[in-house]
Amino acid sequence: MEETPPPGCSKPHLEKLTLGITRILESSPGVTDVTIIEKPPAERHMISSWEQKNNCTLPEDVKNFYLMTNGFHMTWSVKLDEHTIPLGSMVINSISKLTQLNQSSVYSLPNAPTLADLEDDALEASENQPEKPHFDSRSVIFELDPCDGNGKVCLVYKRGKPALAQDAEIWFLDRALYWHFLTDTFTAYYRLLITHLGLPQWQYAFTSYGISPQAKTKGPGGHSMPGSF
Numbered sequence: 016m017e018e019t020p021p022p023g024c025s026k027p028h029l030e031k032l033t034l035g036i037t038r039i040l041e042s043s044p045g046v047t048d049v050t051i052i053e054k055p056p057a058e059r060h061m062i063s064s065w066e067q068k069n070n071c072t073l074p075e076d077v078k079n080f081y082l083m084t085n086g087f088h089m090t091w092s093v094k095l096d097e098h099t100i101p102l103g104s105m106v107i108n109s110i111s112k113l114t115q116l117n118q119s120s121v122y123s124l125p126n127a128p129t130l131a132d133l134e135d136d137a138l139e140a141s142e143n144q145p146e147k148p149h150f151d152s153r154s155v156i157f158e159l160d161p162c163d164g165n166g167k168v169c170l171v172y173k174r175g176k177p178a179l180a181q182d183a184e185i186w187f188l189d190r191a192l193y194w195h196f197l198t199d200t201f202t203a204y205y206r207l208l209i210t211h212l213g214l215p216q217w218q219y220a221f222t223s224y225g226i227s228p229q230a231k232t233k234g235p236g237g238h239s240m241p242g243s244f
Contacts, residue, residue: 032083034206040091045095047093048091048099048101049091050091053084054084054109057081061081065113069155069178072178073180080107086107102214102215103212105212106160106162113157115157147186148194152175154174156169159204160208163215164190165189166190168186168187168188169187171186185198185204187221189219195221
């Protein structure tokens with residue numbers, strides 16, 4: 016595994032951050048170039064500054080994550096014949112890139128519909144489905160992972176500003192701008208991210224239409240997904 020540790024970083028720190036997934040990847044047939052782009056911890060004043068600027072309180076597990084590492088980026092590749100092909104990518108934005116989702120971050124086309132135009136109040140919560148986030152002031156939405164252009168994983172506050180930590184959930188916004196619930200907490204989402212190894216489009220497993228056939232064929236040879244940690 017390749018890494019560039021910041022001063023004072025140790026292997027136990029890496030093990031805790033990756034939940035031991037590096038060993039699983041490195042022992043998988045065909046997997047190569049398992050790499051962590053390490054980042055130093057965020058300072059407490061950066062977190063409090065973000066909260067004041069955005070009028071939102073970060074959940075404790077999100078704060079603790081940033082106090083361990085200011086963002087996360089782990090990649091791995093597969094070897095096919097003589098070619099090395101990048102495949103897995105696990106990303107959590109740094110706190111400076113934990114930015115609020117707005118019109119420009121979703122659409123860049125002229126005369127594109129506004130996010131408010133996409134609101135459909137007919138599709139509200141049902142017994143088996145939580146209420147979806149809103150693009151207007153009823154929800155506050157921050158991008159955790161740009162998903163290589165295949166959608167966005169978002170930290171969503173469901174009750175607007177001032178946003179309280181207990182109102183935060185993790186949702187996936189697909190390329191068609193439909194919402195899909197992922198987890199109640201950041202910790203649960205982080206475990207999902209690691210468990211799915213950052214495979215392309217893995218978040219679509221949590222949608223009604225599932226992962227595309229093309230993405231399904233890209234897993235590392237002979238590898239089975241780990242269960243819980």
